[in-house]
Amino acid sequence: MSEVYATRRSRLRDRCQASGSATALISRPANVRYLAGAAPRGAVLLLGKTEDLLVCAEPPDERPYEGRPDEALLIHTLPRPGGDAAVAAAGLAASQGADSLAVEEHHLTVSRHRAVHETAPQLRLAGLGTAVEQLRVVKDEEEISCLRIGAEIADQALGELLESILVGRTERHLALELERRLVDHGADGPAFPTAVATGPHSGRRAHRPTDRRVEEGDFLSVCLGATYRGYRCEIGRTFVIGTSPADWQIELYDLVFAAQRAGRESLAPGVAYRDVDRAARQVLDSARHHEGLPSLMGHGVGLEIDEDPQLAPAAMGKLDACVPVTVEPGVHLPGRGGVRIDDTLVVRPEADGGPELLTITTKELLAL
Amino acid sequence: MSEVYATRRSRLRDRCQASGSATALISRPANVRYLAGAAPRGAVLLLGKTEDLLVCAEPPDERPYEGRPDEALLIHTLPRPGGDAAVAAAGLAASQGADSLAVEEHHLTVSRHRAVHETAPQLRLAGLGTAVEQLRVVKDEEEISCLRIGAEIADQALGELLESILVGRTERHLALELERRLVDHGADGPAFPTAVATGPHSGRRAHRPTDRRVEEGDFLSVCLGATYRGYRCEIGRTFVIGTSPADWQIELYDLVFAAQRAGRESLAPGVAYRDVDRAARQVLDSARHHEGLPSLMGHGVGLEIDEDPQLAPAAMGKLDACVPVTVEPGVHLPGRGGVRIDDTLVVRPEADGGPELLTITTKELLAL
Structure with a gap:
């Protein structure tokens, strides 16, 4: 070493x-x-x-x-x-x-x-x-391997949470439980304060968990990450509580999913940072969700959870291979809630199979 | 407000x-x-x-x-x-x-x-x-009241931990459990990363919990605090695991206890910061534990966990009434472990009953 x-x-x-x-x-x-x-x-x-x-x-x-x-x-x-x-x-x-x-x-x-x-x-x-x-910015394979292990840990912690009863539990307790599970599975600790957002809070970036309890019909958005040997990754998912999502929930989910997929699919060596942002943002814009959009659609991760590059409208520069980034569009409708979907991926050339997805938890809309 | x-x-x-x-x-x-x-x-x-x-x-x-x-x-x-x-x-x-x-x-x-x-x-x-x-530096009664509630929460979390089985559990799990209990009892969150130190780690300041498990015969030192409405307090205690502490453990505990008491008893309006440090430090010095002593014997607490005043040998200034401080001497013997005892107190004039102890968990040497 x-x-x-x-x-x-x-x-x-x-x-x-x-x-x-x-x-x-x-x-x-x-x-x-x-x-x-x-x-x-x-x-x-x-x-x-x-x-x-x-x-x-x-x-x-x-x-x-x-x-x-x-x-x-x-x-x-x-x-x-x-x-x-x-x-x-x-x-x-x-x-x-x-x-x-x-x-x-x-x-x-x-x-x-x-x-x-x-x-x-x-x-x-x-x-x-x-x-x-x-x-x-550009990581070696040893660094990427630490991020990959961190992502596996975060996937495991999230997967276990989804198997438990959620209704009636508070955002703060769910966040603490996720953090305990991260450590159980070998993380140094959480990569950043775990965000658990229910109902009207859902879809907010970096929501600080409150004592609000999960209710039937809520959106539940969760964002967490593990630190492994100093390297920090991030995963965010949104679920719906109860058996039958409302039409607006399905519509909003499909929209954010499409934006996030567009962002992911745009990742390639040589692509401008701002073009990744635009790929995701224009999907949301086209549905007239241009107010209250996040200032960026993703960012680099590594020894810090938020490092270069910034995937933002005014960012200068182009992606290289072996740059790990998040793609994390979201929409939050004040008073109603919203959706965020967040993955950590590594930019890879097309010849190597394109972007490597590190956080593999399903992005289907799960009704829990 | x-x-x-x-x-x-x-x-x-x-x-x-x-x-x-x-x-x-x-x-x-x-x-x-x-x-x-x-x-x-x-x-x-x-x-x-x-x-x-x-x-x-x-x-x-x-x-x-x-x-x-x-x-x-x-x-x-x-x-x-x-x-x-x-x-x-x-x-x-x-x-x-x-x-x-x-x-x-x-x-x-x-x-x-x-x-x-x-x-x-x-x-x-x-x-x-x-x-x-x-x-x-000088707090009003509203601020002190937040610290007092934070201290009660920390005392409760620590008290519950002591009632559980400790042998075989790792430092990291015990620290996470303490942090969960802090939130259960109404804290905004931990005031700082909870330190749980076993065996050879015990007695270290700000020890970062590892995967070492609690063993019979260990010293176990714990330092935690709650944040309540932004205000941060701190308590540290050392316990012995098993029924019969060794002679060196009893001796070391009594020494640190005497140093901590001397520090606490020296707290009064008008007393120089350095004299509080000296009161505790000279007890440890007299037992020839002058190597590896902490750089300070206490510090102010409030909206940050480590704020002015510093109770250290070179600190300039004198205590006022209504200044909350920690008194936290400790001794760590490399390879063997050690003892830390840490309270949060508010400086009060003699006429008001002298220093107000916020963290009231017993300082007897408990064998758990």
Whole structure:
């Protein structure tokens, strides 16, 4: 595994040197984990001219820990707890003769940036931009395999829930039960707060579960995901409670299903992000559901649940192979409820069979 | 309730004007909630010369929501989702004729700060410092009442766990069960990730639960808390599994208990933060447990689980009445385990009966 991290760091080092900074300070936790194999709380990665250093704010044993640091990395732990590893790393960089340091300006606060500058005023501070996030977009097969296992876990947890009695139970209890099942099946934990939305709440994006109970005739929409070895996936489904869905429910479901299928089928290397959004969105638009539509129809997933690319109307860029994304259109009718359908897929070329669906729970409208 | 928020904003406005900024931009979510009654995702509060505005990144209905915004506030929602409310708020401030804007430099990233500046270059950007955090230190009785209810919920959840069979169950399952019980008893959710640590893990601060199972003879240390109406409390206890604790376990428990009692008994208005730390720490030091001691012996709680004051060796400042804090010394012996005991208390004057203990689960060494 160690080579994977060394290769990633070497790619980043090339980018930094091309833009004039030989030394970089990585502080965003998901970026630290991507390059170092682990992101102990408060740790930063100092990417030096030749040598890389994981600077930890506390002895690793004392705090929650995810993953294991690449054994090829030097590890430096601050002598006293409570210090800022970014500030300490800047001091180390200066003492090793660096003259400039690229930092993650989209992650460091103004105060931390100032403290870094004051500790090492001889360092010219540059911006690293989202260089690491860009490296993270295309996944290797090891990463995809973690996402695939996470998706299997989420499918299992959801499948078990569907076999239980739902009427009368609250959104909060159903969400907690799903999260317990994720862990039962081997997840590190939920990938994000599980959303369970009933009746008038159904179809809302990222609905926060309430004490409302499932009732006959409700739409029930559920969105959950597992984290597996740090990788986060997402699945969303909408069901109807009771034996006979109303006509408006069937109509709305069919519409969102068609939009989601159009989005899925548009996924291919070389397709513009905005065209995936448009493929799904125009189906909803055509049914005059253009109000209250979500701002995006999907997004990348990986070490974070919402990462690049954004599949949104104004997004710039094109899909590559091996980019995992969600496709998740939805419609919410205020006061009535709605439908969301959400899958995680990996973009693959046509020759490899097209998009790989990771979340395989049925998308038929189940009446539970 | 509306008056409470208006009074808080008025106190902050006085502070800002005293330091030369008539307008302030509050972006840190807990600070927004403190001053506005709610912090919708991505929202910021613009404190104007006379009028205050909650600027929301998205229509409040679309996203998880905590609390209700003060009805006296004007609410402005960005016309398109995906924008930065801080940037929009700066534009509004400039258009209303403000000439300077105090921002939370410890929360805004360098990139957001730059975007704020570029949107409204005529505004002089100043630092608000931690003015809101300082206002939050002393709680009113309404806030303390939320913490008290949260503590009762945590005590109940812990009490029920102790009545169940523990041997053979994993740390992760016990943590999930505690979190479910918190919600059962009316919590918004856990105040922080529940820590359950067995055997060699016991006594670690913020231990992340693993798949290790509870065994006979283990120490079991548990740290949990409930969030109630946004307010977060904390309780930690250590138990021994089986009928006869070993001598070293009894000795270590008595030591940490004595340290925790010394910390609790030192709490009074006017006492220096560092003296509370010292009161607990010197008991552990005297037993030569000076290595691997935590960096602090307690901290404030409220809308965040770890807020000012820090009860640490280098902390500056003195306790006031109505400041809720934890007292949580612990000792962890690598390879063997350890003990942590953690309460949430409110500082009260001697005349009112001294410190008010919110978390009342027994601190006797229970053999389970």
